[in-house]
Amino acid sequence: MDDIDRALLAALQRDATQSYAALAATVGLSTGAAHERVRKLREQGVIRRTTVDVDPAAVGRGVLAFVMVEANAWMGDSPTHEALSALPEVEEAHVVAGPASVLVKIRVGTPEQLQASLRRLFGVEGVTGTRTIVVLETFFERPLDPRPPTAAP
Amino acid sequence: MDDIDRALLAALQRDATQSYAALAATVGLSTGAAHERVRKLREQGVIRRTTVDVDPAAVGRGVLAFVMVEANAWMGDSPTHEALSALPEVEEAHVVAGPASVLVKIRVGTPEQLQASLRRLFGVEGVTGTRTIVVLETFFERPLDPRPPTAAP
DNA sequence: GCTGAAAGGGGCGGGTT
DNA sequence: AACCCGCCCCTTTCAGC
Numbered sequence: 001m002d003d004i005d006r007a008l009l010a011a012l013q014r015d016a017t018q019s020y021a022a023l024a025a026t027v028g029l030s031t032g033a034a035h036e037r038v039r040k041l042r043e044q045g046v047i048r049r050t051t052v053d054v055d056p057a058a059v060g061r062g063v064l065a066f067v068m069v070e071a072n073a074w075m076g077d078s079p080t081h082e083a084l085s086a087l088p089e090v091e092e093a094h095v096v097a098g099p100a101s102v103l104v105k106i107r108v109g110t111p112e113q114l115q116a117s118l119r120r121l122f123g124v125e126g127v128t129g130t131r132t133i134v135v136l137e138t139f140f141e142r143p144l145d146p147r148p149p150t151a152a153p
Numbered sequence: 154m155d156d157i158d159r160a161l162l163a164a165l166q167r168d169a170t171q172s173y174a175a176l177a178a179t180v181g182l183s184t185g186a187a188h189e190r191v192r193k194l195r196e197q198g199v200i201r202r203t204t205v206d207v208d209p210a211a212v213g214r215g216v217l218a219f220v221m222v223e224a225n226a227w228m229g230d231s232p233t234h235e236a237l238s239a240l241p242e243v244e245e246a247h248v249v250a251g252p253a254s255v256l257v258k259i260r261v262g263t264p265e266q267l268q269a270s271l272r273r274l275f276g277v278e279g280v281t282g283t284r285t286i287v288v289l290e291t292f293f294e295r296p297l298d299p300r301p302p303t304a305a306p
Numbered sequence: 307g308c309t310g311a312a313a314g315g316g317g318c319g320g321g322t323t
Numbered sequence: 324a325a326c327c328c329g330c331c332c333c334t335t336t337c338a339g340c
Contacts, residue, residue: 001211009205009207009212014202015204016169016203016204017169019317020317021316029326030327031316032326035317035318036325037324039318045208046207046211046212047206047208048205048206048207049169049206050169050170050204050205050206051167051203052162052165052202052204053200053204054162054166054200055199058197058199060301060302061297064247066249068286076289080292089298091294091295093291094288094290094291095288095292096288097286097287098287103219107297133249133250133251135248135249135256137229137248138245139233139238139246139255140234141244143204144209144212144214144260145212145241147212147241148212148262172332172333172334173333173334174333174334182308182309184309184334185308185335185336185337188334188335190307
C-alpha cells in the first residue's frame, strides 16, 4: 500500500470502467504492472467490490432520512443485524455510542413510506423509540478519500 | 425504467466487472440489447458512475462518526457546501430538518484525528456547535435497492 | 427494441530482465 | 516487481427482423 496504490484507488473510484492502459498511464506504470497491483488490491480486500452508483431519485427513493433507534436492550448483536438487513429501505446500519443504540440510513419514495418504515423499525425486537432526521438537501456523497488521513490546518 | 432495467442495476451493483454477456444471461437478453440498455441508463444519469468500494480501515480510516452541526445562520448554501467539501475526511454532508443544520459523515484514522476534524468543523463559517455520534460497529453499508419502494409488512 | 454475427481492441497470461 | 508479447475473449457495432 504505497502512493501508487492510492493513486490507483482514486482513479478507479472516479471511473472504474477505464482500461488498464489508461489507468497505467495516469500512475506512470506499464499496463501489466497496473493490472497486477489492482488484482492484489482486490485479493487483499482493499477493493471490496466494483459497483455502480445509482441515482436514488431515479428509482423512486428520493426521500432520505437518518433514524436514531433507541432500545431497551443491547442491540449490537446478530439478530438485530439480520432484522435490519431484512428491510430493503435501510441502506446503512451502525451500532453507535451515545443516546441511541443504532443509527440507520433510510431511503424511501414518500413521507408516507417513511412513516411505514418507522413502523417497521418499531417491529424490530427491543426497539423502544426512534428519533428521525429528515434530509432536505444532500450537499454531496462521495467515495472515501484513499489518501492517508492527516490533520492539516 | 422497467423490471429488466432494475435487474440490470442490481446485477451491476453486485459486480460491475462482469461481462455484458453474463449480464445479458442473468436478465434473459442478448448481449447487444443488454449493452444498449446499460448505455441508456448511464446516459440518463440513472447510473451516475462506475466505481470501486474501498475498505476504509485498509486506507487508515477505520474510525467513523456522524456529526450534527449546529449553526447560528442558514447553512443550506453554496459557501457551506464548499467549505465542507474542502475537508477530505467528510464523506457526506446533508442539510437536515431538526435541531441540527447539517449532518456530516466523517472517516478518520484515530480519535485524535476526530478531535482535529471537529476543530476544523468549528472553523466553518456560522458553526456554533457539534454533536458527535461515534460508530462502534457497522452492521452493513450496501448499495441502494433499485426495486420500487413498497411498504410490505 | 431485440437478435445474431462480424471485426476491432483490450484483458490476461506467459517468459525475461 | 515491472516490462514485453502473445492469444483469446469481450466489447461494440451493424444489418435484419
